[in-house]
Amino acid sequence: MIVDFTLLLKEELMMVPLVARNREDAFEKLALSLEQYGFVKDTYLEAVKKRERTFPTGLCTGEINVAIPHTDVEHVIQCAMAVGVLEKPVRFANMENPKVEIEVSIIFMLALKNAHEQPAFLQKLAGLFQDKDLLHDLASKTSTSATYQLLLSALAD
Amino acid sequence: MAGEKRILVACGTGVCTSTMAVNKLKDALEKRGKLKQVRINQCKIAEIASMASDNDLVVATTQVSAKINIPVVTGTAFLTGIGVDKVVEEIIDHLKI
Numbered sequence: 420m421i422v423d424f425t426l427l428l429k430e431e432l433m434m435v436p437l438v439a440r441n442r443e444d445a446f447e448k449l450a451l452s453l454e455q456y457g458f459v460k461d462t463y464l465e466a467v468k469k470r471e472r473t474f475p476t477g478l479c480t481g482e483i484n485v486a487i488p489h490t491d492v493e494h495v496i497q498c499a500m501a502v503g504v505l506e507k508p509v510r511f512a513n514m515e516n517p518k519v520e521i522e523v524s525i526i527f528m529l530a531l532k533n534a535h536e537q538p539a540f541l542q543k544l545a546g547l548f549q550d551k552d553l554l555h556d557l558a559s560k561t562s563t564s565a566t567y568q569l570l571l572s573a574l575a576d
Numbered sequence: 577m578a579g580e581k582r583i584l585v586a587c588g589t590g591v592c593t594s595t596m597a598v599n600k601l602k603d604a605l606e607k608r609g610k611l612k613q614v615r616i617n618q619c620k621i622a623e624i625a626s627m628a629s630d631n632d633l634v635v636a637t638t639q640v641s642a643k644i645n646i647p648v649v650t651g652t653a654f655l656t657g658i659g660v661d662k663v664v665e666e667i668i669d670h671l672k673i
Contacts, residue, residue: 480658549656
């Protein structure tokens with residue numbers, strides 16, 4: 420099966436640099452853009468915030484940490500991903516131990532529509548978290564187009 | 577296959593991180609020639625308690641607060657790539673495969 424990741428990656432959903440005071444501020448900005456472009460319902464933001472409190476999504480990937488906030492499928496209209504490269508890292512609780520906070524530099528906010536949708540895409544994305552050079556490269560990007568192009572080539576490999 | 581061990585991969589929504597983790601887990605077991613000895617299912621963390629009796633081990637990407645009587649292994653290594661070997665050895669030890 421050929422999966423076209425370009426349908427999931429959208430330049431208008433890249434926020435680079437993302438200026439945010441904290442995690443929830445970043446959620447608001449990223450979720451608003453998903454909502455403006457019609458990918459999620461107006462219930463999505465609150466649902467993401469609530470879920471993050473119960474199941475935090477900060478991932479300690481080494482030097483450049485990432486987070487993958489998302490929520491239940493009923494708040495999503497169409498599958499998409501908003502990406503924020505933070506100007507300054509914000510604190511997230513660690514997925515594997517919510518008592519530990521980590522500094523996150525890149526946020527991948529996922530809007531998934533169906534259970535087990537896009538497994539190949541999700542696996543590609545997880546593969547990206549394991550590539551430290553690429554994360555460094557991504558974190559250093561200062562424009563939406565550069566971020567988009569880098570993600571496009573990284574996920575298309 | 578009779579006697580195969582069942583692994584339940586769980587995350588908060590049962591949609592996202594468990595999907596990310598499943599393939600890495602399969603790859604790691606395949607590499608060790610153990611993949612044929614297991615069957616892997618996915619679920620939400622909230623479903624663990626009701627599904628535990630049908631499985632031999634849980635791999636969870638979040639903390640598990642439910643009291644269950646099968647081993648629980650943290651699976652975030654399959655997302656970050658850090659410490660994968662250790663987690664896989666732990667899984668193999670628990671399952672005795």
